[in-house]
Amino acid sequence: MELRTIREADLAGKKVVMRVDFNVPMKEGKVQDDTRIKAALESINYILAQKPRYLVLMSHLGDPKKDFKKAQEKAEKEGKSLDQETFFAAKNRMKNVAEYLANLIGKPVAFSAQTTGTQAQAVCDSAPESGIIMLENTRFDSRETSKEASEREAMAKELASLGEVYVNDAFGTAHRAHASTETLAHFLPAYAGFLMEKEVAYLDPIVSNPQKPMVAIVGGAKVSSKIAVLESLLKNAHTLIIGGGMAFTFLKAQGHTVGKSLVEDDFIDTAKSLLAKAKEMNVQILLPVDHLASAEFADVEPTYVDAIDLPENLMGLDAGKKSVELYAKALENAKTVVWNGPLGVFEFKHFEFGTHEIAKVVASLKAKGGITVVGGGDSVAAVNKFGLAEKMSHVSTGGGASLEYLEGKALPGIVALKK
Numbered sequence: 001m002e003l004r005t006i007r008e009a010d011l012a013g014k015k016v017v018m019r020v021d022f023n024v025p026m027k028e029g030k031v032q033d034d035t036r037i038k039a040a041l042e043s044i045n046y047i048l049a050q051k052p053r054y055l056v057l058m059s060h061l062g063d064p065k066k067d068f069k070k071a072q073e074k075a076e077k078e079g080k081s082l083d084q085e086t087f088f089a090a091k092n093r094m095k096n097v098a099e100y101l102a103n104l105i106g107k108p109v110a111f112s113a114q115t116t117g118t119q120a121q122a123v124c125d126s127a128p129e130s131g132i133i134m135l136e137n138t139r140f141d142s143r144e145t146s147k148e149a150s151e152r153e154a155m156a157k158e159l160a161s162l163g164e165v166y167v168n169d170a171f172g173t174a175h176r177a178h179a180s181t182e183t184l185a186h187f188l189p190a191y192a193g194f195l196m197e198k199e200v201a202y203l204d205p206i207v208s209n210p211q212k213p214m215v216a217i218v219g220g221a222k223v224s225s226k227i228a229v230l231e232s233l234l235k236n237a238h239t240l241i242i243g244g245g246m247a248f249t250f251l252k253a254q255g256h257t258v259g260k261s262l263v264e265d266d267f268i269d270t271a272k273s274l275l276a277k278a279k280e281m282n283v284q285i286l287l288p289v290d291h292l293a294s295a296e297f298a299d300v301e302p303t304y305v306d307a308i309d310l311p312e313n314l315m316g317l318d319a320g321k322k323s324v325e326l327y328a329k330a331l332e333n334a335k336t337v338v339w340n341g342p343l344g345v346f347e348f349k350h351f352e353f354g355t356h357e358i359a360k361v362v363a364s365l366k367a368k369g370g371i372t373v374v375g376g377g378d379s380v381a382a383v384n385k386f387g388l389a390e391k392m393s394h395v396s397t398g399g400g401a402s403l404e405y406l407e408g409k410a411l412p413g414i415v416a417l418k419k
């Protein structure tokens with residue numbers, strides 16, 4: 001797909017507004033993996049070299065409302081209280097990322113604690129020539145993700161008033177039709193950044209000429225947002241490995257007991273119909289057959305459960321040895337592997353086993369001529385942690401985005417940049 005890129009834009013003296021995907025894993029206010037930040041540097045450096053009036057960067061960072069709700073529920077269960085602002089400061093405030101970027105590039109990055117409005121305008125106005133400004137997390141403004149087009153448009157107009165040219169380099173968020181990722185492209189001359197261009201250039205040949213058999217591995221925690229992707233994967237994949245937190249909604253749908261594991265009950269019916277569809281379409285679905293579990297969500301010595309069913313007091317936090325063997329066997333002859341979402345809570349030393357073992361298997365396939373694409377913030381963090389990123393054909397900055405793109409879907413953030 002041919003995109004209008006920043007190479008074609010006249011940026012000298014211009015106010016440039018760029019959407020990046022700096023939705024990076026955070027812990028206690030610290031960036032845990034900077035792949036997505038580093039991936040945007042080529043565009044940032046190129047734009048700065050064109051001597052713009054200034055460069056405004058914007059991104060989401062988690063989902064403040066949802067993240068807080070989840071953390072609050074967990075805190076309540078543990079009898080603890082949680083202060084919203086302290087929580088946001090550690091998890092969702094973009095200031096930490098702005099500081100990280102400033103250190104990385106050795107240049108000051110001005111921060112606007114508001115995403116749009118008078119303060120954002122004032123920070124931009126007072127920026128030095130070719131200075132960088134980072135706006136607060138776009139998702140603190142509910143209009144960003146609003147279903148109402150008029151609300152997204154109102155926000156996009158406010159963002160547009162900060163600039164003269166819009167650049168979108170946020171491949172990881174290109175599957176979201178949000179104010180800063182799609183709507184804004186209709187209010188300013190819009191161009192793709194180099195990361196967007198590179199991702200599309202890598203994925204296009206796989207879409208047009210997929211090497212079969214294809215095995216898709218989908219894990220992680222975002223059950224609701226990935227179930228739709230799973231459904232479209234059925235069209236091309238020979239085998240679908242469903243692991244990580246995702247798996248328990250499916251196991252429950254099959255009538256298994258899942259104990260205290262992550263489950264999205266609203267999606268049980270969807271999971272049931274997906275399993276039935278897979279059967280009809282002759283797609284093999286692999287779910288975990290054993291687990292590394294724990295009574296609490298913590299980095300503690302795992303309890304091995306040598307069965308699909310989990311007892312009431314345990315939650316599955318990683319794949320067991322038998323599951324890993326089953327997955328590895330299915331991957332043996334794969335010509336294309338697409339992987340999004342870790343197979344366990346790899347951030348915990350005690351629960352990185354499944355993700356690490358499968359990362360090794362996937363890495364070995366490239367050497368055998370296979371095409372291996374790993375995508376997603378946490379999945380990329382995982383392969384980086386294991387030192388295996390170099391051994392993959394392509395490490396995509398987008399998980400959901402790369403999966404949807406590989407399914408041939410038109411991603412709203414990209415469509416808006418088409419030539």
Ligand SMILES: Nc1ncnc2c1ncn2[C@@H]1O[C@H](COP(=O)(O)OP(=O)(O)O)[C@@H](O)[C@H]1O
Nearest residue numbers: 220221222244245317344345376377378379399
């Ligand atoms: N069994 C599990 N229970 C709870 N969380 C899990 C489980 N397996 C994986 N996870 C979590 O899923 C998160 C990643 O999910 P997700 O955001 O969907 O992946 P990605 O960012 O790669 O797209 C990680 O933080 C990981 O700890």
Ligand SMILES: O=C(OP(=O)(O)O)[C@H](O)COP(=O)(O)O
Nearest residue numbers: 023172173376377398399400401
């Ligand atoms: O991390 C992201 O997606 P991913 O986990 O599918 O790679 C993107 O930043 C999109 O985030 P979202 O899924 O909260 O819209």
